[in-house]
Amino acid sequence: MSGTLVLAGHGMVGHRLLEHLRADERFASWRIVVAAEEPRAAYDRVALSSYLDGRSARDLTLTGPEVLEDPRVELRLGVPVVSIDRAARTVTFADGSDVRYEALVLATGSKPFVPPIPGHTLPGCFTYRTLADLDALRAAAEPGAAGVVIGGGLLGLEAAQALRSLGMRPHVVEVAPHLMPLQLDEGGGAVLARLVGRLGMGVHCGHGVASVDAGPDGRVRGVTLADGDVLPARSVVFSAGVRPRDELAGPAGLPRGERGGFLVDAHCRTEDPRIWAIGECAAVLGRCHGLVAPGHLMAESVAAQLTGRASEPFPGADTSAKLKVFGVDVAGFGDVHARVEGALSFVREDHAAATYAKLVLGPDGRTLLGGVLAGDTRAYGELRSMLGHELTGPPERLLV
Ligand SMILES: Cc1cc2nc3c(=O)[nH]c(=O)nc-3n(C[C@H](O)[C@H](O)[C@H](O)COP(=O)(O)OP(=O)(O)OC[C@H]3O[C@@H](n4cnc5c(N)ncnc54)[C@H](O)[C@@H]3O)c2cc1C
Numbered sequence: 512m513s514g515t516l517v518l519a520g521h522g523m524v525g526h527r528l529l530e531h532l533r534a535d536e537r538f539a540s541w542r543i544v545v546a547a548e549e550p551r552a553a554y555d556r557v558a559l560s561s562y563l564d565g566r567s568a569r570d571l572t573l574t575g576p577e578v579l580e581d582p583r584v585e586l587r588l589g590v591p592v593v594s595i596d597r598a599a600r601t602v603t604f605a606d607g608s609d610v611r612y613e614a615l616v617l618a619t620g621s622k623p624f625v626p627p628i629p630g631h632t633l634p635g636c637f638t639y640r641t642l643a644d645l646d647a648l649r650a651a652a653e654p655g656a657a658g659v660v661i662g663g664g665l666l667g668l669e670a671a672q673a674l675r676s677l678g679m680r681p682h683v684v685e686v687a688p689h690l691m692p693l694q695l696d697e698g699g700g701a702v703l704a705r706l707v708g709r710l711g712m713g714v715h716c717g718h719g720v721a722s723v724d725a726g727p728d729g730r731v732r733g734v735t736l737a738d739g740d741v742l743p744a745r746s747v748v749f750s751a752g753v754r755p756r757d758e759l760a761g762p763a764g765l766p767r768g769e770r771g772g773f774l775v776d777a778h779c780r781t782e783d784p785r786i787w788a789i790g791e792c793a794a795v796l797g798r799c800h801g802l803v804a805p806g807h808l809m810a811e812s813v814a815a816q817l818t819g820r821a822s823e824p825f826p827g828a829d830t831s832a833k834l835k836v837f838g839v840d841v842a843g844f845g846d847v848h849a850r851v852e853g854a855l856s857f858v859r860e861d862h863a864a865a866t867y868a869k870l871v872l873g874p875d876g877r878t879l880l881g882g883v884l885a886g887d888t889r890a891y892g893e894l895r896s897m898l899g900h901e902l903t904g905p906p907e908r909l910l911v
Contacts, residue, residue: 514613516817517602518545519592519759524790524806525618526553526573531814533581538818543584544610546602548591548619549641552579557803560669560836562645563676571642595763597783614785616813617773621753621791621801626661630723635731636747639670653745654678657713659734661720662750663690665832670748671712672836682713682742684734689716694832694843695883698860702867702885706839715742723747755792755799768794777824778816779809787813795825804828829898833891840888845881845898846871854880857906861886868910870894870902877901 516532518525529545532538547553552574562571578584587604594603601609623638625631637648652658658674660667663685671681683690689700690707704714719737723744726732733743755772759765765781766774772794779787779795790806791799800806805828815822831844849856853874860867866886873880879897884890890909902909 513540515542515544515610516614516616517592517610517612518543518616518618519602520618520620520756520790520792521545521547521549521553521574521586521588522618522620522790523553523556523573523803524620524810525616527807527810528616528618528789528814529553529578529584531810532817533578533584535814535818537820539583541583544612545584545586546590546592546604547586547588549643550589551642552586552588554642556640559639559642559645560673562642563649563673568642592759595759595765595786597763597765597786600785612785614817615787617759617781617786617788617792618790618810619756619759619792621755621799623749624752624754625749626720626751628720628722630725630731631749633723633725633731633747634729635745636723636749638749639666639673640753645673648673648746648748649677651746652677652679656680656745657682657743658746658748659684659742659744660748660750661734662752663687663714663716664693664750664752665691665834667748667750668707668834669836670750671707674746674748675710675712679746680711680713682715682744683707684715684718684720684736684742686719687716690714691832691834691841691843693830694847695841695885696843696847696869698858698867698869699841699843699847699883699885702860702865703834703839703841705865706841706886707837710837710839712837713742753791753801755794757792757794768797768799770794770797770799772799778822779813779825780816787816789813800828802828802830802832831895831898833888841883841885842888842891843881843883844891844895845879847881847883849881851880857910859907859910870906870910872902872906 554571658679660670663683674681721735773788789809812822833842849871869883871881
């Protein structure tokens with residue numbers, strides 16, 4: 512196969528695919544048309560927060576001159592794909608132009624979910640996904656004023672850190688009983704809340720948000736919680752999860768996963784043999800993955816298929832994660848909530864030192880299924896490498 516490949520989405524995963532293809536001789540005769548909705552070429556979204564700590568958009572770019580000057584690559588910045596005609600094998604771009612493809616890869620990522628509560632569109636409300644979002648947040652920052660982040664997951668805490676670095680006083684509202692509910696258990700979440708609380712962050716767990724309220728200037732003035740309490744706020748950042756960008760699926764007749772995303776098999780193939788989906792927009796065997804590492808595996812797999820090599824089926828991915836802001840050490844990996852039947856938990860907690868560690872073992876008492884570390888994550892790398900294997904020592908010793 513050769514001809515034109517259209518890549519819809521130039522984010523972290525789309526760019527990884529582009530790198531693989533450019534590096535492969537077998538793809539040398541292809542033309543690659545990249546549609547980028549954002550006005551910038553791919554950048555390091557994982558490091559997005561560093562943009563508020565002095566790194567520039569240029570520092571964050573993933574796209575060097577070798578890509579921009581490659582005659583095989585046509586990068587259309589700020590021109591998203593708006594529709595796909597599978598019968599004609601063409602995509603239409605926002606500028607009205609059409610391109611016929613031999614292969615189409617969808618890498619459209621996710622968008623932040625904004626719950627439709629009253630006031631969610633008021634001036635002063637933001638999301639936290641793109642450089643443009645951060646520009647808007649920075650432009651509106653009022654040093655000394657309070658800001659509220661709705662959602663206490665990993666990204667919510669990054670957004671709270673962002674408000675702090677803009678001189679605002681951050682509060683986080685989380686509907687679950689503790690922070691980072693996907694990666695931590697209650698004990699780990701409690702230590703995290705204490706640590707970030709000491710740094711001046713307000714933590715409000717177990718609370719829903721009823722409304723975002725406007726002041727006399729028409730801009731955000733506060734957030735009313737479901738129990739009636741009011742938190743003053745001049746900026747509100749929504750960080751309540753993401754949704755896959757799969758709006759191209761319906762009109763093109765491509766199936767979606769149950770919770771959204773382009774439905775693909777373990778090789779990232781849609782039901783159309785000319786169309787693949789990779790990254791956060793792909794529902795691989797029905798499941799979307801919100802981290803970059805699984806997306807990179809998908810990009811590798813599709814690059815292999817497009818260059819006529821054998822591709823490995825997607826092996827799945829866990830939600831292990833380590834907080835990378837506030838200088839606070841917390842991490843969770845594997846089955847943090849001990850959901851496997853018969854799982855055994857070993858916990859060690861030191862209130863004075865504000866540390867908490869938990870290991871989750873299989874019913875055999877030896878196989879490591881998961882764990883939580885808060886206040887001290889030095890053992891994270893070693894423990895993660897044991898995931899699914901027998902522990903190399905008694906859990907009591909490993910927790911020390
Ligand atoms: C603040 C922050 C911190 C993060 N930290 C981590 C972390 O520590 N570890 C981790 O693993 N992950 C982290 N992530 C998640 C990580 O950034 C994503 O998993 C990764 O960017 C996914 O890559 P992607 O290419 O699938 O999507 P994206 O990077 O979102 O790129 C998709 C691109 O496609 C564009 N697009 C959408 N529709 C169209 C269309 N129709 N036509 C053309 N273009 C379109 C979008 O505008 C976007 O530019 C973080 C994310 C954020 C926001």
